[in-house]
Amino acid sequence: MKSYQITYPYKTHSIKIEGNCEIAYMDEGTGPKTLLFIHGLANYAPVWKKCMETLKADFRCIAIDLPGNGLSDQNGHNFSMSFFADTIYNFIEELNLKNVTIVGHSMGGQVAMTTVLKYPDCAERLILCAPAGFEQFTAVDKTMYYGMLHLIDMVASDELSLRKTIEASFFKPQPQVDLMIKELSELIKSYKGNYYKKMVEGCIRSMLEDAVFDKVQLIKQKTLVVYGNRDALIPNKLIHHITTEKLAGDAVAKMQDAQLKIINDCGHFVQWERADELNQFIKAFMQTV
DSSP: OOOOSOOOSSOEEEEEETTTEEEEEEEEOOSSSEEEEEOOTTOOGGGGHHHHHHHTTTSEEEEEOOTTSTTSOOOSOOOOHHHHHHHHHHHHHHTTOOSEEEEEETHHHHHHHHHHHHSTTSOSEEEEESOSSOOOOOHHHHHHHHHHHHHHHHHOOHHHHHHHHHHHTOSSOOTTHHHHHHHHHHHHHTSOTTHHHHHHHHHHHHHHHTOOGGGGGGOOSEEEEEEETTOSSSSOTTTOOSOHHHHHHHHHHHSSSEEEEEETTOOSOHHHHTHHHHHHHHHHHHHOO
8 A cells, every 4th residue: 555644534444356456445433334435536535534523423434545546556547437336346345345335426426326337236325425427428528528628737737736626626615625635736746657647537538438327217226416506516517507406306316216415505525515414414314214
């Protein structure tokens, strides 16, 4: 496991799963049910600390660093949603986790849905926090999106792009965000060559190409979907001129057993900006039959 001067809120463990992939993770709390937290694009496990601080009293809470992120390895991964789904499945199998609810934020939400679509019996429930994957992109949309990424690459460093994205993820400025940005920036410096850029671009390409809106009706797990009504990132405001509530509502309406919660005056980072409300939603959802 990589070692950097990054302060994770809980002790970090590591495990090698199928494919010799080394995964770093935090593991707190006990209980018959496990919440497995998946972070979003170019992020890390500590984004879940406000959830784990509360929920570890009732559940085993595990937050992982996806391959190529945080303290997990930086081997030659392809960074597709399918690859990350394999990672989650193999992680669950390696730790022999039972009664699993997968909790995903943003890209992690898309990974969570891809995982249960590919491995239907690996989890009992889903909790999707401002998930990606519900938007559908035409060929023209994708060309526009890739063009915007190319423009950003030319005018901004990886660290500056990271800061702008994180700041845009909040409706109101939040304490400790500067620490998050500092730690993620330090992790960026650990990447060799243009590996970080390749990782981000690979993830975004797969998020666009492997959207799950046309498959959500196949998800059999009871599902909780939570968005902030001031989410500035989903949907993409330059391409899709609809509200977050409309996007989320259309997807949830297609699902077999799903409920939608909208948090007012909240941005994309629901698990950080409005952790108390989210934790209440999660507790209530986990108690439903």
